[in-house]
Amino acid sequence: MDKLKFLLKSLLLMIAFFNTNASVAQVYEKNIANYILNIENPYSFLQRIEKIGIKEVGNKALDSAYLWLVKTVEQVGYKPNTQKFLYNKDTLRNIEFIKRGDSDSCIVIGAHYDSKVGPGVNDNGTGNFALYQIAKWVKNLRTKYTIRFIYFSGEEIDYLGSKYYIKNRNKDSVKIKFMLNLDQLGGTLGEDNSGIKCERDESSSKKDISSELTVTLARFFSLYTNLNPKITPAYLSDYLSFRDSGCVITGLYQYSSFPYYHTESDLLIHVDLAALQSIVKGALAFILDVSKAEVPAGVYSLPPSTNDINVYNTGNELMVISNQPFILKIYDYLGHQINQQQVFNSDTKISLIEFKAGVYFAYVCTRQNVICKKFLVKE
Ligand SMILES: [Zn+2]
CATH class of the missing domain: 3.40.630.10 (Zn peptidases)
Incomplete structure (x- = not known):
């Protein structure tokens, strides 16, 4: 019984200690x-x-x-x-x-x-x-x-x-x-x-x-x-x-x-x-x-990280690899939009043959993430 009391007391002390620490320095929640x-x-x-x-x-x-x-x-x-x-x-x-x-x-x-x-x-x-x-x-x-x-x-x-x-x-x-x-x-x-x-x-x-x-x-x-x-x-x-x-x-x-x-x-x-x-x-x-907000302990579905979207320039084609639907937009260096398309199945390829030589920006937007890749089209 005494042993149990001792254990309980130690536990309470430990909780108090961690609580005090939390009020001094923020901890990850x-x-x-x-x-x-x-x-x-x-x-x-x-x-x-x-x-x-x-x-x-x-x-x-x-x-x-x-x-x-x-x-x-x-x-x-x-x-x-x-x-x-x-x-x-x-x-x-x-x-x-x-x-x-x-x-x-x-x-x-x-x-x-x-x-x-x-x-x-x-x-x-x-x-x-x-x-x-x-x-x-x-x-x-x-x-x-x-x-x-x-x-x-x-x-x-x-x-x-x-x-x-x-x-x-x-x-x-x-x-x-x-x-x-x-x-x-x-x-x-x-x-x-x-x-x-x-x-x-x-x-x-x-x-x-x-x-x-x-x-x-x-x-x-x-x-x-x-x-x-x-x-x-x-x-x-x-x-x-x-x-x-x-x-x-x-x-x-x-x-x-x-x-x-x-x-x-x-x-x-x-x-x-x-x-x-x-x-x-x-x-x-x-x-x-x-603000001391009461943040719900709900289960959130983790959005895919940006690592799940990839854009490659193969020279003749721009390849977008994604595990979810996305909108692809391509802009030239002056900000003029060259191309826009919605892709519902995962991967897509855009031919770059008609593109003039220069610097372009490809935006890939999913519901939660957006990535932008600068790419070059050579002569
Ligand atoms: Zn300002």
């Missing part, structure tokens, strides 16, 4: 690892962002982007609020929607949706996609903290939308734990996107808390993705408005630089969609943990 597999393929979302066009203040595309983003959020079950404000004679609109938690204390997740010169697939369609996916996948989970999602307008004109939001918030009802900024998460296709920049405040009085939070954010990428986190300073985006109003901030930024930034070539063909998908998975894992 299978439920979270499974749940983030829900993150969808960014292709069609970004294709829409590209199609809407250049979203500058005062133009129609910015209004179209506003309407479309409102619709996507409503379809997921949120009731978005529009916050209107004026810039000269133009009306700008922030879109806010709220995931209520048990506590009013909130996490703000922000991403601007205006663009500059180009359609802004990378800057900031990628951030919009990330925000949308996090919102979609926390929607039906119970969370301790409230999450406020905001699509900001006017970021490209001195952070107008975020400045307006933070200045006009009701301080009694909007109690911000911290703000997570999502701006440019794709990286350049074909470049090294093996990392992710986790950004912290290095100047305000809240810098130590920001730094600690950002280390936590980084840890989620090490735990749940194949991306290597790197801590960098917060720089040129909406979180600076929050920092300047005394909030704790953190942010994410792509690893490779994007040479098409603020040009008309900020297009889908240049964005690394696989890197984006991994970044969104890491960001969702972080939000699930910090």
Whole structure:
């Protein structure tokens, strides 16, 4: 009997020990690892962002982007609020929607949706996609903290939308734990996107808390993705408005630089969609943990890894090997679509004989994954 008591006591001590450790450093949780597999393929979302066009203040595309983003959020079950404000004679609109938690204390997740010169697939369609996916996948989970999602307008004109939001918030009802900024998460296709920049405040009085939070954010990428986190300073985006109003901030930024930034070539063909998908998975894992979400222990069917899709250029033919249906799209170097087809049975071959010499991009999109291969057709 005494022996049994001793064993029981030891067991309880062990449990207490592991619990204490868990509250200090995050540990890998299978439920979270499974749940983030829900993150969808960014292709069609970004294709829409590209199609809407250049979203500058005062133009129609910015209004179209506003309407479309409102619709996507409503379809997921949120009731978005529009916050209107004026810039000269133009009306700008922030879109806010709220995931209520048990506590009013909130996490703000922000991403601007205006663009500059180009359609802004990378800057900031990628951030919009990330925000949308996090919102979609926390929607039906119970969370301790409230999450406020905001699509900001006017970021490209001195952070107008975020400045307006933070200045006009009701301080009694909007109690911000911290703000997570999502701006440019794709990286350049074909470049090294093996990392992710986790950004912290290095100047305000809240810098130590920001730094600690950002280390936590980084840890989620090490735990749940194949991306290597790197801590960098917060720089040129909406979180600076929050920092300047005394909030704790953190942010994410792509690893490779994007040479098409603020040009008309900020297009889908240049964005690394696989890197984006991994970044969104890491960001969702972080939000699930910090909001104290009750993540279901459901059994998720593992989506096939990208390794199950392969593209080979044999010289005369492009061969796609896949174990599931896919859409194949081929673009030339200027972004013109050359070919599109849906393939329901597994493998396919495309003859390259009619193709002019040059560089092409083949996108293979399945329900969960997208891969892109650059290939060369020689004379
Ligand atoms: Zn941006």
